[in-house]
Amino acid sequence: MTDQEKDIIGLFRSDVERGFRMLVEAYSKKLYWHIRRLVILHEDADDALQNTFINAWRKLSEFRSESSLYTWLYSIATNEALTIINKRKRDRAVSFEDIGSILANSAEGSTWFDGDEAQVKLQNAILKLPEKQRIVFNLRYYEEMPYEEMSRVLKTSEGALKASYHHAVRKIEEMLGEG
């Protein structure tokens, strides 16, 4: 556990609102990008991020200080992102395997996406991965999260995560090579 996490947990006991403010300031940006890469749309990422922190606020008394705040928040954020994705799939019957389709079926369109051809192709390849593999790929590739921490966030063994990432990279490279 980092010193910052210890300070936040200490504040939860003495001044819960100040502790929560410190928690939001420390993690909001990182969690936004984690969620955004999963849900694609900015408005969805914003909703999921807000829900993440509201859930964290409600469950604050359930947080066990021997575990890491960082992994606890990532678990909540991942669940919120998956909830939004499933809702989108149900409501709009959107194919979640094509970024163009996701953007075209949203109110924001491509306002907050500025990718070139290669980036569009990369995102489409990532979207074609199975859900859990996609999360593993994003956490490792973009956020460089150590497998040990990822194992606590996703409650999966480090070996399975390493295998999953390895296969994800291979599949993506194959898909990139196709075009």
Place this chain on the structure above:
Amino acid sequence: MKDLKEISGKDAFKVPDDYFGKLNDRIISAAMKEERPPANKGKYRKIRPLLAIAASVAILAMIGFGALKIFIPDKKLPGFPEISLQEFTENYLDDIDILTLEEGVAPVASFEKVPDLTSDEIIDYLILENIDLSDIYEIL
């Protein structure tokens, strides 16, 4: 087509201007509208009522034991009869059938308890773990 490593440098996703500048205040004010969570009291404070009960029970037991010692100083307290090891073995242990014991314990310790898995169940598990089946076929 570009290699994966060449693409990784840039993030294609954008956010509105000053989004992160206002984000924290927005999240905090939304959360504060919710019911305030009970303070995280820490381990000791959580178990303090139990410790108080345990201490009370221990004190009562000590008082009770002291009272018995004072008011019945010479009389032996009722308890188990004193018997020798030989008497105990002959009267109790000899009555236990060791074979019956083994029959009761053996099935629990046996490896036969591991369920038989069909190939389909194994494949389902591998898919769940995102293992690429083509790799397994290559090895086989």
